[in-house]
Amino acid sequence: MPHSTTFAVPVVDITAYTSGGGTADERAEVARRMDEACATVGFVQVLGHGIPDATLDGLKDALDAFFTLPLETKKRYRVEGANRGYSPPKSESLSLSLGVESASRMNDLFEAFNIGTEARSFTGLDLSEDDYGINLWPDVADFRPRIEAYFEEAGRVARTLTTIFADALGLPGDFYPSLTDHSVDVLRMNNYAMPEGTATLEGDPTGMGEHTDYGLVTVLWADQVPGLQVLDTQGVWHDVTPVDGAVLVNLGDLTARLTNDRWMSTLHRVMPPLVDGVIQRRRSVAFFHDGNIDAVIATLPSHLDAADGLAYEPILVRDHIRAKLAGSRQGKANTAAVREAARVQAAAERNRPSSE
Template sequence: MSSIPHVDMSRYNSDFDAFVQALGEGYAVNGFVALTGHGINTDTIHKALDISRELFALPEAVKKQYHRPGQGGARGYTPFGTEIAKDAKHVDLKEFWHIGRELEGPAPYPQLTPNVWPQELPNFKTEMLKLYAALDELGNQVLEGIAVYLKQPRDYFRKRVNLGNSILRPLHYPPIIDEGTPSVRASAHEDINVITLLIGSREPGLEVLSKSGNWVPVTIIEGAIICNVGDMLQRLTNGVLPSTTHRVVNPPAPYSHKSRYSIPFFLHFNPDVMIEALESCVSEDNPKQQEAISADDYLMQRLREIGLMK
């Protein structure tokens, strides 16, 4: 059983037209699909999740050495209780670490700052960069399908995200000590970026807001990767592809007494890309809704709204 449509990534090579149709129809439902047959090695995923557990098990004082205040959480550690969803009244019950694009030579954009790596876990860098590369390529394949679905050249997105400040975020939701807390693991929100790919977490909690206004628990086939539309893509498509509200609720016992781990990959446009409604997504029935804005200006605006930038 599944609460969101499944898309077989093996069709990317075997039947691209069918892949495009399945992807477009899947996103039109609720902005979320589950990718099967994606080809990312299970070992790569498990090793990344295992070393994430080791990372968050480090002493608090050690983790806080890698916090970089004033950078909007762009790299390194963000402590528990820092992030708050837009318009939410309570902080989220989570801590996380951000890994950005690893570059050789000078950065083409100032936003592509050096990564922060924990000295206590030398394998963390190796495993995270391996997963980053795999999800970056998978995300580009998804975007090729989206581009064709939107009547754009197949490589429309590739040249617009190749130097984007895309972020890999190992996430830890600690056990819930206070059952009466008004906070939840992740309050209702939409993602800022182009698309998000999510691995990990077999525990319940992730829910998607359906078009009918009901919260739907996300259940997927073992090994599938969840992939959802972000606000940047919604803006580019003039709302044709929806960025859907989702949340991670506090689960019932015994799950609430256990940690929850996941690793989303937030795929971003290059900072200087202008986000403006595609002509193919504008019509008399769907007039242009918003003015053009650069990807970086939009990101900074949204980071201020969620408390990561002042």
């Protein structure tokens, strides 16, 4: 199926919000452009984010220092039953977070390392570490301070984006803080490379299966190496590579629920580029801003007339994330992701070769 030549991920410069000097008109224009991007694509190339180059360089060095360790060393940092620590290749299947049965279950080739907010970070609140998770830090020089420095910057960008979202949707300034003042935030570091001990790969391997992100918004740093693909509204997959200096931003399921799909939680996947049967290495780091674990997400009153009058049922953030993680990390198909699964299946039908 040929790709459309008209598809593009919009570029939005958010300097008017990050510089401290943007005028009301400049901020309104950023919010207008963000609204258009979220309503038409669901992915945005964001410039003017303000993440220092030194912080990004430290992030890359930390990734390389960890992922080049021997596989058996990395496996010491697995944390069973929690969204933390190391995930080796072929231990997850992101398509199952949508309830889509992949041809090969638990067969995504990427490896990952996760850290995030902990319940004990929020003093004075009665929160459970079962909902958050305890970070496990590898014994790698300077890994923790470099990752924590990037985590802080990515969190700042995510919170700036929700400020822009509130302006774009005509919401009061305290709307998103009320949903995110003890947010479950996770930083997932991904590495796509040949699994240790593998000489070549056959067939059409999946780096990361088709999925939508779970929460409110994702801030993604990625190498400028091909692999990431997003699904357009016509059911066609398109390659996406970050432009110079940009972070990629995409919306999660909870934002789609808030706007009744007017803003899209866009399906995406990673198909690692193969050169003579060998994966070209690719790194990415996703900061997931998922919202308060005890928040109830309900469609905004202003968007109840979208989607032909249908609306999502209100859902507790805890229940939504648990169902998604049970699919991706435990192999239990998520039966609640009806709309997302239908889009995957429609795309598969559209791209199936004709029998003629």
